[in-house]
Amino acid sequence: MKLREVLALPSMAGARLVAGESGLDRDVRWSHVVDMPDPVKWIRPGFMLLLSGYSWPAGLDEQRAQIAALDAAGVSAIGLAVPKYLDHFSEQARSQANRVGVPLLEIPWETPFARIMEELHRTVMAEPYEIIARSEQIHRALTRAASRDAGLEDLAKSLCALIGRSVTFEDPAGKLLAHCSVNGAQDSVREHTLEHAQTPAGMMRALEDGGLMAEIRLSEQPVRVPAMPQLGASPRVVCPIRIGSDLAGLVWIIEGDRPLSELDHRAAEHAALVAAIHIAHQRELASVEARLGYASFLSLLESKPGEKPVAEERARLLGFDSRARYRVGIVLVPEELPLGREGVLRRDRVASRVRESLRAMAAEQLVTVNLDQVPFLLPEGKSGEALYNALAEPELSVVFGRVHEGAAGARESYREAVSLIAYRHRGSVCYYEDLLVPRVIMGDAAARESFLNELFAPLRSRKGGANLIRALLSLARSGFRFGETAATLGIHPNTLRYRLERARSLMAIDLDDPDVRFRLQLASRLLDLVDRRS
8 A cells, every 4th residue: 555545544643743744645554663773684675663762863864864775765754652751853864855856744742553454464465365355346337338348438437437547548659549537637648648649759759769659469468568758647557458369449547636555457458358348349240341341342443344233222222323423442351362361450450440440531431352353443633542541551552443433344443553563563553554565565454455445435436536646646657747637637738637626526535745755655556566566
């Protein structure tokens, strides 16, 4: 028990604390009466020393040395009976005690030491049983809360009420999952966490640099985190939430006005266990949902052209808009196939983060899993780079097909994304349209067809579109010499000028742009090769 709790005992009602107030939170494990000139050899850490003053050193230097030696031996406090042999502790003794933080108590002579020792020892002996009993109450209360299908927010409120301390549940990266505060007591770090739903980056760096985060990741028990005044952080205890060897989250308990006790450590352990059961249950539900609900989405993506799968209707129930425009992205998880247990867990964590990122973008959470891949739909106008950055895992890579409309468009975009898998680099974001020309140059037949279709698509559906395409290709073959092109086509220059202007308007291009000219020349060479082969 703490010394401040000892002072609250009835037998200590007349005792006065005259020095060493900073040591009030020292642990008191026992008490001992030693009236000898050298009591140090009889003291063990946590002992409260009781003295009549008969053998207390008379010299001031000896008194200072005595207090320093007792502090080194781990004394929790020194109690002096007054005023029989000594009226009070000397000013020099009090000064030394304040310096080292050893509490000095002056106890009325008429208070029997036997009464103090009996009451203290009885309380100390009973404390472990009280902690166990209280700990069991907390465990039962948290278990009952979990059995009522409570969420982490409910568990945080239950734990907060049971121990009277502020509680936070976070994921391993410091993202806020649930919290509850007592009397509004919180430090600067907690205020930031509650406001931004994330532990401050400075606190996370301090935990990493001090080796505490490594200890937390490896620990099976609560870890005490000391105060960090430079960050405005008060002491806390954190307990890992583990599902097997997987670190699923963290339970934080803030110290506040009262020092953290063994009961708080036990409460953190109970809360971590119940939270682990809850998170495992939620993961299983999410896994079932993924296998059943999102299986229809994967079926939609993998169906063949011309098919109208039943999955399309199910996908609409999940939020798919057949009139909207999407591009398909695939997150590639760097795990060896076939996936082991850890690989499956990692892939599912990535899928969960993709869903969270889409939710943050106010987009439909159309996500599925397939081997080491996590395909998803990204609505037109939403940033693929922003989603990738939110995944916060540098080893992942994402490939995107082009933006298309409806179910058929989603299937086409999915096939485009799949075609990029062989070209992606770890830790990168690749778009189909950006890699199209390099793939054409590398001899990719599918890329060649896509390139030509994409380039001339605005003209092929127009009346007279074939003449417009022929004019562009002839212009490219002639090296963009206008007169030579008109002569090759056998048309009046004004007619050529009209066709080129119409093609430029429909395709929204600038014929003086070097990139546009390169693409037209590449298209002409590709078509010449096709003609020669046929």
